[in-house]
Amino acid sequence: MNRLGGVGLAALERHRESERSFATLSDTISRSQVDNLRSQLTQFRSALLHFASTHRDKIRRDPAFRHAFNQMCANIGVDPLTDGGSGSRRSGGGGWWSEILGLSDWNLELGVQIVDICVSTRDRNGGLIEMSEILRLLGKLRGTAKITEEDVTRSIRTLKPLGAGYEVIDIGGRKMVRSVTKELDADQGVVLSVARGTGGRITQRILADKTGWTLDRARAALDNMLIRDGLCWLDEQDEQSGCAYWIVSVMQWDE
Incomplete structure (x- = not known):
């Protein structure tokens, strides 16, 4: 029994030693991977910096090129307007990329x-x-x-x-x-959508017909936009209905 017990203890100790060896190896591999990743990121950052500096004027001047550059940055998790980068100098107008x-x-x-x-x-x-x-x-x-x-x-x-x-x-x-x-409520969003299709002019009847609302609900929504929020004008001499609302945010201006 003692002999068997000794064998059992020896096997247990060998198992523990194996676990310690694997843990040490795992830590070594993890550190190596982290160091390798940092090296790759440093190289990548240098390459991206070179590209950004070389094409700086085109990025600012050409909207299509600027969009492509922004998309490339977004795909790798870099925001050229806000990312500061390690050890970078921040300014009020944006981050490290913004300055570069x-x-x-x-x-x-x-x-x-x-x-x-x-x-x-x-x-x-x-x-x-x-x-x-x-x-x-x-x-x-x-x-x-x-x-x-x-x-x-x-x-x-x-x-x-x-x-x-x-x-x-x-x-x-x-x-x-x-x-x-101020936030827009759901009814205001509906009114804006309907008014966009009518060039900005809308009446209580038009709104009710387009949405299936009652006239009372249509009237309340339009009056809220007029009186509470200032998002429309009221034309009390409208030639077609005598009273119409003009949603100014969807009207076209010629200035």
Whole structure:
């Protein structure tokens, strides 16, 4: 019995020694893998930095090339507007990539122009403007420098720290820019979708027919947009119905 017991203890000790050896080997392999990964990331970062520096002007000037570069960065988890990188210097206009690409000043300029457009049109649209209108007005301000929806969306994202409510939202499959902190309720979203199909003009009857709402619900939704939110105008001399609402955020302007 003693002999058998000795064999059992020896086998147990050999098993424990094997486990310790495997643990040591695992730690060694893990450290080696981590070191190898760090080396690869350093090389990759250097290559990406070289590419960004070489094509800096084209990234800023060509929207298609800028989109392709942003997509490449997104696929590898890098944000050229906000990522700071290890040991990088941060600035108020963006992160390390933003500084390398010169996008800090470029994005700041675009953000200022977006804010200017939103503020200057707020009295007539209540702080809700279509993305297409933003792009049209930016085109007039910037001349031949083409700006895309993606540029506007990314720039607005950097404005969030201002706390002014700037946000890109989707209503009825179309993008709009909101520049006020108030949220749209479900009925307002429906009204905007219906008004877009009528060129901005809408009546209680049109809204009720398009949505299946009662006239009371249609009236309440439109009055809330008029009185509470300032998102529409009331025409009490409408030639067709005598009274119509104009949803200014979906109307087209010729300025």
